[in-house]
Amino acid sequence: MTPTTLEARWQQLTAKLGVADALRTATFRQLTAAYEGSGRHYHSLAHIRTLLETVEQHQAQVQELPLVQLAVWFHDAVYNPMRDDNEARSATLAQEFMAKTSLTPAQRQRVAFLIERTKDHTQPQPAADTDLHLFLDADLQILGAPEADYWQYARQVRQEYRLVPDILYRRGRRQVLEKLLNSPVLYQTPEFRQKLDAAARRNLQAELRQWEKGGL
Structure with a gap:
């Protein structure tokens, strides 16, 4: 059964990754604070919920569901409209968290790659990367x-x-x-x-x- 609250979704996802309870809770608070910042109007928790629900609706087509879900959670974690490196900085934040999980270096790099591809939706995308395609489409829906x-x-x-x-x-x-x-x-x-x-x-x-x- 799919959890209904964002916190429950986060706990279910990170429980599978060998993350200590304290870190899971602290990171959820960190992400929540970021997405609930006073300058956030569209790139907020509501946006994250929409993407997570979209990915869940299409999860039968997803190859690496936890990685796509992590990319959703972190892809706008850093958002300063006056800068052009938000995606790279969000990917770095995700990497810092994932370094404390059971994910392999390749898996961690994969999540960072997904996040970084949201910088420009008009660039050509790898033809066979169906997880990336769904993630980008969910973001642009x-x-x-x-x-x-x-x-x-x-x-x-x-x-x-x-x-x-x-x-x-x-x-x-x-x-x-x-x-x-x-x-x-x-x-x-x-x-x-x-x-x-x-x-x-x-x-x-x-x-x-x-x-x-x-x-x-």
Whole structure:
């Protein structure tokens, strides 16, 4: 039976990895504090829950479920909108935790690799890496969400960049939207591509048009 709370999910996952109780508890508190930070609006615990639930729903297709779940937990653990190394720093944080588990060096590097691939969803991905494909698609599924949910996401991201003046944010956000729209592949898996690609492109176009008019 799948646990329902985030803490129960974390405890179940880390219990399998030979992690001492004190470390499991301390790391959960560390991650919770990070995702509940005052600057978090979209990249929050709600985002982590959504990804974990998506991975659970597709777990029959996952080759290394604990590794994908760890990548979910840590992939946005470090999130500073003013820096461009958040993925690398999140991967380092995961490595520091995993060094105290029963995971092999190869497994630890695999989790770090998954995290680091979230830096740019438009880059070509290894063709046969189905776990990576599902993880990336789960992370990007908000783009193909119903219109109201998408606009909430767009506003939440703007809040996370609230220290950036509108004129600079508008320029940067338009570049992000155009890069996504120009990518021939948004979703790596056939299921997500069929279900979300068209809606995602509509949402991205709608936001781009809004920024061309002046803002959200």
